[in-house]
Amino acid sequence: xxKVKQREANNATAIDVTDLILHDIQTGVLAPGSWLKQIDLExxxxxxxxxxxxxxxxxxxxxxxxxxxNRGYHVFEPDGRQAAEVxxxxxxxxxGVADKIAANASxxxxxxxxxxxxxxxxxxxxxxxxxxxEANLAFHYRLLSLCGNSELVKLVTEIRQRTSSAPVSQxxxxxxxxxxxxEHHEMVNAIAAGxxxxxxxxxxxxxxxx
Amino acid sequence: xxKVKQREANNATAIDVTDLILHDIQTGVLAPGSWLKQIDLExxxxxxxxxxxxxxxxxxxxxxxxxxxNRGYHVFEPDGRQAAEVxxxxxxxxxGVADKIAANASxxxxxxxxxxxxxxxxxxxxxxxxxxxEANLAFHYRLLSLCGNSELVKLVTEIRQRTSSAPVSQxxxxxxxxxxxxEHHEMVNAIAAGxxxxxxxxxxxxxxxx
DNA sequence: ATATCCAAAATTGGCGCCAATTTATGCTAA
DNA sequence: TTAGCATAAATTGGCGCCAATTTTGGATAT
Numbered sequence: 001x002x003k004v005k006q007r008e009a010n011n012a013t014a015i016d017v018t019d020l021i022l023h024d025i026q027t028g029v030l031a032p033g034s035w036l037k038q039i040d041l042e043x044x045x046x047x048x049x050x051x052x053x054x055x056x057x058x059x060x061x062x063x064x065x066x067x068x069x070n071r072g073y074h075v076f077e078p079d080g081r082q083a084a085e086v087x088x089x090x091x092x093x094x095x096g097v098a099d100k101i102a103a104n105a106s107x108x109x110x111x112x113x114x115x116x117x118x119x120x121x122x123x124x125x126x127x128x129x130x131x132x133x134e135a136n137l138a139f140h141y142r143l144l145s146l147c148g149n150s151e152l153v154k155l156v157t158e159i160r161q162r163t164s165s166a167p168v169s170q171x172x173x174x175x176x177x178x179x180x181x182x183e184h185h186e187m188v189n190a191i192a193a194g195x196x197x198x199x200x201x202x203x204x205x206x207x208x209x210x
Numbered sequence: 211x212x213k214v215k216q217r218e219a220n221n222a223t224a225i226d227v228t229d230l231i232l233h234d235i236q237t238g239v240l241a242p243g244s245w246l247k248q249i250d251l252e253x254x255x256x257x258x259x260x261x262x263x264x265x266x267x268x269x270x271x272x273x274x275x276x277x278x279x280n281r282g283y284h285v286f287e288p289d290g291r292q293a294a295e296v297x298x299x300x301x302x303x304x305x306g307v308a309d310k311i312a313a314n315a316s317x318x319x320x321x322x323x324x325x326x327x328x329x330x331x332x333x334x335x336x337x338x339x340x341x342x343x344e345a346n347l348a349f350h351y352r353l354l355s356l357c358g359n360s361e362l363v364k365l366v367t368e369i370r371q372r373t374s375s376a377p378v379s380q381x382x383x384x385x386x387x388x389x390x391x392x393e394h395h396e397m398v399n400a401i402a403a404g405x406x407x408x409x410x411x412x413x414x415x416x417x418x419x420x
Numbered sequence: 421a422t423a424t425c426c427a428a429a430a431t432t433g434g435c436g437c438c439a440a441t442t443t444a445t446g447c448t449a450a
Numbered sequence: 451t452t453a454g455c456a457t458a459a460a461t462t463g464g465c466g467c468c469a470a471t472t473t474t475g476g477a478t479a480t
Contacts, residue, residue, distance in 0.1 A: 038432070048465065053433080054267065061271055070432060070471050085361035092306035093299070151295035159365070248462070258435065263463080280441050280462060 017047050018055040025064060025075055026161065027130050032077035036065060063162060078163065086163045090207050093156055095200040097147035102196045104146045110192045116142055117184040124177055132177070139184055163210070180206065227257050228265040235274060235285055236371065237340050242287035246275060273372060288373065296373045300417050303366055305410040307357035312406045314356045320402045326352055327394040334387055342387070349394055373420070389419065 021041065024030045041052045060067040066076045078086070105113075116139040123132045140160075144153050183206045190199035231251065234240045251262045270277040276286045288296070315323075326349040333342045350370075354363050393416045400409035 039430090050463095050465065057264065058267070058271055061268055072432065082361055085359045088359055089303065089362050089365060092303055096302035096306065149295045149298055151292055152299050155299060155369070249460090260433095260435065282462065 016055070017041075017045050017051050018058050020045050021055055021059060022064065022161070025059075027133065030075055032075045034075050036073045036075065038072075062158065083163055086159055087207050087210070089159060090156060090163075091204050093152060094144065094203050094207065097144075097149060097152065098200045098203060099196045100148055101143065101146040102191050102194055102199055104148055105191045109142075109146055110188060113139065113142055113188045113191070114185075117181070117188055120184060121181050124174075124181060136180070143187065176209070179209065226265070227251075227255050227261050228268050230255050231265055231269060232274065232371070235269075237343065240285055242285045245282055245284045247282065272368065293373055296369055297417050297420070299369060300366060300373075301414050303362060304354065304413050304417065307354075307359065307362065308410045308413060309406045310358055311353065311356040312401050312404055312409055314358055315401050319352075319356055320398060323349065323352055323398045323401070324395075327391070327398055330394060331391050334384075334391060346390070353397065386419070390416065 021030070021036070030036065036056060038049060038052050038056070041047075041055075042049055045052075056065060056067070056073045059065040060073060064076055065073045067073050116135070120132065120135040120139055123135050127135070141153070141157065144156055147153070183202050186202045187199055187206070190196070190202055231240070231246070240246065246266060248259060248262050248266070251257075251265075252259055255262075266275060266277070266283045269275040270283060274286055275283045277283050326345070330342065330345040330349055333345050337345070351363070351367065354366055357363070393412050396412045397409055397416070400406070400412055
């Protein structure tokens with residue numbers, strides 16, 4: 001009985017338009033500043049009007065899009081000060097748990113991080129910008145998860161989205177990407193060696209230049 | 211021309227049902243765990259069904275209420291671990307900017323903080339729990355604003371709401387309230403004296419016991 | 421030729437209805 | 451008397467329509 005219900009429940013969490021729009025903002029498909037017309041989104045994502053509106057409202061709550069009453073929603077573009085402030089927050093949080101990360105990291109964790117850092121490396125040459133972006137996310141997620149504070153992980157994931165509204169375009173220079181990759185390895189090495197001071201320093205520099 | 215528009219713009223930002231429900235959750239009128247039926251809210255706040263649903267969706271996004279599909283929304287009650295994790299986050303952020311707070315505080319700022327701390331003191335005896343709660347919020351808002359990072363202020367305001375779902379009921383013991391008040395004064399004194407270490411310590415203890 | 425004003429088109433946003441699901445109630449059978 | 455089931459009530463949630471506002475295009479007057 002209730003085949004449909006069963007199907008729904010077993011099925012991976014039904015993806016919501018919010019995530020689709022979010023992904024397109026993150027990957028730069030929807031450029032910062034551009035207006036998000038409800039009709040366009042409705043067609044693009046093959047969904048209904050109320051769904052679009054709910055998604056836009058959610059993204060506005062997260063300050064990823066800005067809402068102008070009776071005018072519509074447009075992709076938010078953080079000014080320099082806001083970006084700097086958010087970076088500051090990330091540095092406080094991520095360096096603040098650096099010692100916990102180093103303490104909790106098992107040999108297997110270090111190995112997994114090495115692999116993720118290597119994957120990022122590899123994708124610099126072979127992958128698309130989007131793949132690179134996602135590999136970066138995966139690395140940082142794994143790294144931060146070691147701190148043991150899942151609320152903090154969620155929070156940082158959230159505010160990381162807030163800064164890098166157009167992360168793909170930001171990484172235009174090869175030199176900068178390679179620098180990022182070096183810092184990834186630097187972090188892993190610091191963890192493996194238990195050098196929390198070096199880890200904090202690497203994290204700090206990494207966030208500042210991102 | 212456009213009298214209405216003018217009126218609307220000049221008028222204080224039209225308050226939204228979300229804030230009303232939020233306030234009632236914060237002050238404990240809507241108890242943790244209780245179900246928020248759409249019909250009840252619709253009547254209680256004299257608003258339409260879609261407004262209620264939008265508000266509930268927003269509060270669910272902020273994790274102040276929990277959504278169970280086809281069952282409804284109920285006030286979120288954080289378990290011990292989550293509460294501890296959120297406290298940990300607040301300590302990282304608020305002690306992290308303690309030096310900035312101390313550095314930026316002018317004589318007038320210190321005076322204003324003294325006044326807010328005194329107001330809290332006074333309300334312990336004379337005020338209602340809600341007034342006390344709001345005086346506490348005002349003190350902390352003023353204090354944190356001195357750090358100069360407005361994004362951080364917004365963020366902490368947001369996550370502070372997340373921990374203390376029923377702050378009024380938490381403060382049942384007089385002893386605890388008075389301890390809080392002492393710590394307020396302790397913080398102000400530390401700022402006035404420029405003793406950042408003492409400030410960090412006071413903030414840390416204050417958050418942990420809250 | 422250009423600025424201003426008016427009208428039409430497009431877009432946003434509010435509201436109510438109805439289907440789907442869940443919960444409560446009462447009835448029947450063991 | 452109690453457990454199970456079926457039916458009814460209540461609640462949630464999706465969808466579409468229409469009003470309100472804004473924008474665009476064009477016509478007129480200076």
